[in-house]
Amino acid sequence: MKNSISTPVDRLDGPEKASGRAIYTDDIRPDGLLYARTLRADRPRARILHIRLPDIPVGYFIVDKNDVPGHNRIKMLEDDWPFFAEEVINHVGEPILLVVGPDREKVNVILHGIKVEYEDLPAVLSIKDAIAAKNPIFGDDNCFASYQFQKGDPDPVFTDAKTIIKGEFKTGYHEQAYMEPQGVIGNYVNGKLTVTGSMQCPYYVKNAMVQLTGFPENQVQIIQATTGGAFGGKEEYPSLLAGHVAIAAIKTGKPVKLVLERGEDLAVTTKRHPSISRYRSAVDENGRVIAMEADITLDGGAYAGLSAVVLQRALFAAIGVYDIPNVTVRGRVLSTNQVPSGAFRGFGAPQAFFAVEMHMEQIASELGMNPLTFKEIHLVKQGDTTATGGLLRDEIKIREMLSRVLKMSDYRKKEGIFASGNGRFRSGIGLGLYLHGCGFTGKGEDTIHGTATIRKLTEDRAEILVSNVEMGQGAQTTLRKIVATTLGLPIQNIDYPNPDTDRVPDSGPTVASRTVIIVGHLLESAAKELKARWNENETFSVSKSYRHPSYIKWNQDTLQGDAYPAYSWGVVAVEVQVDTLTYETTIKKVWTVHDVGVAIDEDIIRGQVEGGILQGLGYASIEVMDTANGAYRQHNFTDYIIPTAVDAPVIESELVDNPYEYGPFGAKCAGELPIAGAAPAYAAAVSRALGIPVHEIPVKPEALIKGLKE
Amino acid sequence: MSQTIQFNLNGKAVFLKTDPMRRLLDVLRDDFSETGVKEGCGEGECGACSVFLNGKLVNSCLVAVGSITGMNVETIVHFQHTQAYRIIEQAFSDAGSVQCGFCTPGMVLAAYALLKENPDPDETDIREAISGNLCRCTGYNMIVDGIKLAAKKGDGKW
Numbered sequence: 012m013k014n015s016i017s018t019p020v021d022r023l024d025g026p027e028k029a030s031g032r033a034i035y036t037d038d039i040r041p042d043g044l045l046y047a048r049t050l051r052a053d054r055p056r057a058r059i060l061h062i063r064l065p066d067i068p069v070g071y072f073i074v075d076k077n078d079v080p081g082h083n084r085i086k087m088l089e090d091d092w093p094f095f096a097e098e099v100i101n102h103v104g105e106p107i108l109l110v111v112g113p114d115r116e117k118v119n120v121i122l123h124g125i126k127v128e129y130e131d132l133p134a135v136l137s138i139k140d141a142i143a144a145k146n147p148i149f150g151d152d153n154c155f156a157s158y159q160f161q162k163g164d165p166d167p168v169f170t171d172a173k174t175i176i177k178g179e180f181k182t183g184y185h186e187q188a189y190m191e192p193q194g195v196i197g198n199y200v201n202g203k204l205t206v207t208g209s210m211q212c213p214y215y216v217k218n219a220m221v222q223l224t225g226f227p228e229n230q231v232q233i234i235q236a237t238t239g240g241a242f243g244g245k246e247e248y249p250s251l252l253a254g255h256v257a258i259a260a261i262k263t264g265k266p267v268k269l270v271l272e273r274g275e276d277l278a279v280t281t282k283r284h285p286s287i288s289r290y291r292s293a294v295d296e297n298g299r300v301i302a303m304e305a306d307i308t309l310d311g312g313a314y315a316g317l318s319a320v321v322l323q324r325a326l327f328a329a330i331g332v333y334d335i336p337n338v339t340v341r342g343r344v345l346s347t348n349q350v351p352s353g354a355f356r357g358f359g360a361p362q363a364f365f366a367v368e369m370h371m372e373q374i375a376s377e378l379g380m381n382p383l384t385f386k387e388i389h390l391v392k393q394g395d396t397t398a399t400g401g402l403l404r405d406e407i408k409i410r411e412m413l414s415r416v417l418k419m420s421d422y423r424k425k426e427g428i429f430a431s432g433n434g435r436f437r438s439g440i441g442l443g444l445y446l447h448g449c450g451f452t453g454k455g456e457d458t459i460h461g462t463a464t465i466r467k468l469t470e471d472r473a474e475i476l477v478s479n480v481e482m483g484q485g486a487q488t489t490l491r492k493i494v495a496t497t498l499g500l501p502i503q504n505i506d507y508p509n510p511d512t513d514r515v516p517d518s519g520p521t522v523a524s525r526t527v528i529i530v531g532h533l534l535e536s537a538a539k540e541l542k543a544r545w546n547e548n549e550t551f552s553v554s555k556s557y558r559h560p561s562y563i564k565w566n567q568d569t570l571q572g573d574a575y576p577a578y579s580w581g582v583v584a585v586e587v588q589v590d591t592l593t594y595e596t597t598i599k600k601v602w603t604v605h606d607v608g609v610a611i612d613e614d615i616i617r618g619q620v621e622g623g624i625l626q627g628l629g630y631a632s633i634e635v636m637d638t639a640n641g642a643y644r645q646h647n648f649t650d651y652i653i654p655t656a657v658d659a660p661v662i663e664s665e666l667v668d669n670p671y672e673y674g675p676f677g678a679k680c681a682g683e684l685p686i687a688g689a690a691p692a693y694a695a696a697v698s699r700a701l702g703i704p705v706h707e708i709p710v711k712p713e714a715l716i717k718g719l720k721e
Numbered sequence: 722m723s724q725t726i727q728f729n730l731n732g733k734a735v736f737l738k739t740d741p742m743r744r745l746l747d748v749l750r751d752d753f754s755e756t757g758v759k760e761g762c763g764e765g766e767c768g769a770c771s772v773f774l775n776g777k778l779v780n781s782c783l784v785a786v787g788s789i790t791g792m793n794v795e796t797i798v799h800f801q802h803t804q805a806y807r808i809i810e811q812a813f814s815d816a817g818s819v820q821c822g823f824c825t826p827g828m829v830l831a832a833y834a835l836l837k838e839n840p841d842p843d844e845t846d847i848r849e850a851i852s853g854n855l856c857r858c859t860g861y862n863m864i865v866d867g868i869k870l871a872a873k874k875g876d877g878k879w
Contacts, residue, residue: 028822031757
């Protein structure tokens, strides 16, 4: 039965956005504003020998590493990423200095008058280079991180196996392409630093600014401005930009704005990690995979960033939604002199799901089995264990969801008809089956212990105080709805201003699909208590801090146990038509069913599902970024093409209810989930339409021509 | 080199002395605080900077201000006070067409440009009409639904 909370409401942020009244970072124009532009390295690895500056007019400033009062490193997993280049630059686009001043054109003129003399150093420009390099650029093996874990006892199974099937799968760079380019404004007044900007994680930025400046915490304030999309791209990168305007504001004593132009944003911000995955499976005489080995390698780029955790999520997703008794999972993320890779919706999982889904297709095809039947017999069920030995303790509805998608899409009938297709236009239909571990990976939630607060303001009004942001995904609607429904107040009576670290506790970053399941759960508990104590005082607050349910056990050293407290699930079918004259592929239609626990708002979930699926289809089909000497060859939306309304297929989408005990109103996670299955479903559909294997995304026409020739 | 340029902005004559090669987008945002006109790409690909120029939908990042002497510019700032806007806004709200909102003012103007010409568009007409406006959040279908709903609610009175 449908929970009444799922019934859609109007988004409260809709009218101000539609009318253009919403104020994004670049719309903020304080008096005395200075503009910053960045001088960037034009080569992948070099020593800076000399920087020759033109005459700098009065009122204009150069800001660089020498202006940093604290530590010139972004606070992250490793403190290896400088705000401003030091002696050596390690990737194209690395920031060296800022030119700051009141007139943007003059700032540009000064910027173009600067000459940098370099001594080039040998650069590592690919995963292959990083593995082969005799002189590593990071540690002694160019690895930012490497992990390995096992389930069962795979080695003897491989030794004895009669059938072993191997495959290699590749994915490319993937750009978030949020519509609002990155931007921040720094201000420094009476010894207090304030940074306002487009961001997902105000406290990441705050912690980074404290380390950068050496200021006490109460002299650093971070405020999120209305954020025009992020998709992970505004998780770690805004800390770097914030550092730039912070130092510039401290130096000039004036507000300083730094907004990237689109081409600059594409050239220097983090992308989804390219991957190479090698799989090997032992199959018994009944066509059952009895052991699987996955080896996933990611290109991390020049600085460690969040790569280690991205790799963990990739590895924990390496066997997909399948029950495989014996498993070895290995992976590493390599250091190269490419632009740093980083967070992007799915956070490593899309690479793994592409690989494992295509590997399952490949095994079925090599065994002469129907891929659907083959996947079906391997599906996990409640009580099975994950690759890390975690227990799948909650009800799993993936079989029911799969049956529904097959029915909605008329899958089996189409599969039969398409198999005999010939002529110029060939059709194909493919499936993707996937899950998403909700919240931070591994020890993350237990490290951060997010705190959420609700304040009673008046007899019929309350305020949400959390550091999680609205970035388009609907947090303004979902979190208010959770609190309003629990308190029994109209949703309009719940305030939720954009987070300001001077006012809100650290409820954690807006990442990992954790906002509803973790922060929403804290708000639901706080609201319940607030309601019970409502008459105690005219105004007061209730706060709650997160702990995993006590049954969740995780060992970060051995990577064993429950990597996530809960999982959301998805099934998607994609139908395509390939023109064998032009090798253009048209997506005809998409059918999908998701289990996100309980939808807090069906419209919000539909928006996440459809947006995620189209982003995944872009990843699979047309979105390609390649590099030459460490620089991306795509410079704007003319050559980095994202789907338009004409490219977008109709998506028939349904949900199944499957409440999670510790989620607000039973909700689990939804934001990242839908992107995981679209790429393998598309690739499988193209593969079947033409009867050729597909091992790499994006699936380029060139690859199809080559595949058909072979 | 500066020139004096006159055009009509949202129904009022405006004069400014400026470089005629400046982008209309910058003039609107910097000189007239029309921040509802967004810069998404600066290359005419995304449609976030859409305005009406003599009633035609254009990307203001591709228009040099020196080329619009005497012409009428209408932005979302003005358009939001019309009955047509209210219908589209409500339809977008009902259909869940808005997410991050950065593309939305451009989408609203593109929707109006379509409905004015073709009050009863089919799905293909709608997709074509907004194909110059990129959105990364929605997957477009909920925007297409919003425009269908607006067509129905507007009932030809554009």
